[in-house]
Amino acid sequence: MKQLVRNVKIIGTGSYVPEKILTNQELEKMVSTNSNWIEENLGIKERRIASANEATSDLASKAALLAIEDSGLTRNDIDLIIVATATPDRLAPSTAAIVQDKIQAYNAVAFDLSAVCSGFLYGMSVASQFIAAGVYDNVLVIGADTFSRITDWTRRDAVFFGDGAGAAVLSYGNIIEGFLAFRLYTDGRGKWNYTVPAGGSEMPASEETVKKGLHFFQMNGRAVYETGTVVLPKAINQVLADTGLLINDIDYMIPHQPSIKILQKTAEIIGLPFDKVMTNMDKYANTSGGTIPILLDEVNKDGLLKQGSTLLFAAVGSGWTYGAAILKWS
Numbered sequence: 110m111k112q113l114v115r116n117v118k119i120i121g122t123g124s125y126v127p128e129k130i131l132t133n134q135e136l137e138k139m140v141s142t143n144s145n146w147i148e149e150n151l152g153i154k155e156r157r158i159a160s161a162n163e164a165t166s167d168l169a170s171k172a173a174l175l176a177i178e179d180s181g182l183t184r185n186d187i188d189l190i191i192v193a194t195a196t197p198d199r200l201a202p203s204t205a206a207i208v209q210d211k212i213q214a215y216n217a218v219a220f221d222l223s224a225v226c227s228g229f230l231y232g233m234s235v236a237s238q239f240i241a242a243g244v245y246d247n248v249l250v251i252g253a254d255t256f257s258r259i260t261d262w263t264r265r266d267a268v269f270f271g272d273g274a275g276a277a278v279l280s281y282g283n284i285i286e287g288f289l290a291f292r293l294y295t296d297g298r299g300k301w302n303y304t305v306p307a308g309g310s311e312m313p314a315s316e317e318t319v320k321k322g323l324h325f326f327q328m329n330g331r332a333v334y335e336t337g338t339v340v341l342p343k344a345i346n347q348v349l350a351d352t353g354l355l356i357n358d359i360d361y362m363i364p365h366q367p368s369i370k371i372l373q374k375t376a377e378i379i380g381l382p383f384d385k386v387m388t389n390m391d392k393y394a395n396t397s398g399g400t401i402p403i404l405l406d407e408v409n410k411d412g413l414l415k416q417g418s419t420l421l422f423a424a425v426g427s428g429w430t431y432g433a434a435i436l437k438w439s
């Protein structure tokens with residue numbers, strides 16, 4: 110019989126971003142914006158855009174195979190696949206089922222998780238419950254999005270997002286390694302601050318909705334800033350309190366990548382030197398579900414993570430959804 114509560118750790122990471130680069134300068138020619146403004150306020154220089162024949166599941170599958178390879182497992186060892194996405198290939202079936210088929214991991218149960226920019230953090234937490242309880246041993250968590258498909262490329266808010274996917278394989282660890290704390294939060298009162306109005310059951314796609322551009326995202330940027338800079342510190346301080354750790358104990362923060370200003374303000378509030386805050390929005394912009402696992406994979410492959418490194422994850426997204434986690438790397 111399996112042990113009933115087990116520690117959970119990350120044993121492999123992978124990521125994939127599409128080849129096509131769209132720079133701020135190119136965007137200046139498409140919408141009323143300013144390259145310097147984008148870089149100063151958002152920290153973005155360029156983003157990746159999926160090609161016409163690349164769906165979210167394609168990005169997700171490539172990241173997934175790299176994460177499985179990195180873990181030393183095979184696709185047959187994966188018990189569960191969770192795909193965190195806000196841009197699924199189709200309304201049905203789940204993108205996770207499509208990924209399961211594309212990577213031929215037929216022993217795995219697969220489902221999608223919807224928490225937008227907090228999706229990967231939520232996904233790691235859900236995976237951890239299954240592993241800690243002994244229900245599954247090896248869980249593949251993927252964060253993947255193609256926001257280029259829900260962007261109105263004639264509006265200036267086209268500057269925020271890019272396409273990309275990252276993945277991690279979670280498995281059980283020993284008593285001194287792995288996740289020390291998770292805190293997830295939802296506040297549905299913020300639900301319309303980032304939304305895609307049409308294409309669901311409330312407002313099915315029609316000629317009218319397409320004409321009005323209601324299948325594109327709508328975002329209240331100021332509300333994202335004001336909320337993010339309050340809820341990220343709140344979640345982070347809570348996981349620090351849960352673990353008894355101090356902010357000085359954190360080696361690297363691997364956050365969602367909403368904008369450089371949100372992260373700078375958050376770091377200032379929690380008292381974390383900004384050189385411990387990892388970023389890559391300059392290259393990829395905000396890839397929503399993809400941000401944390403892409404960044405984690407880069408930090409991992411750069412060799413920064415050592416046995417016992419203490420990592421802080423934090424995310425905020427549409428819903429509102431938000432949260433934080435602390436992990437002892439091994």
Ligand SMILES: CC(C)(COP(=O)(O)OP(=O)(O)OC[C@H]1O[C@@H](n2cnc3c(N)ncnc32)[C@H](O)[C@@H]1OP(=O)(O)O)[C@@H](O)C(=O)NCCC(=O)NCCS
Binds near residue numbers: 147266367368
């Ligand atoms: C985007 C953000 C910097 C805009 O700040 P704001 O003060 O709320 O925005 P406003 O719409 O009032 O615009 C203020 C000025 O910024 C500039 N601006 C805003 N959006 C711009 C864009 N896309 N390109 C160029 N300039 C822009 C304009 O100069 C504008 O002045 P204007 O009124 O003369 O047009 C800020 O809201 C923010 O950082 N939000 C977080 C967004 C985010 O992280 N989104 C990711 C989703 S998780």
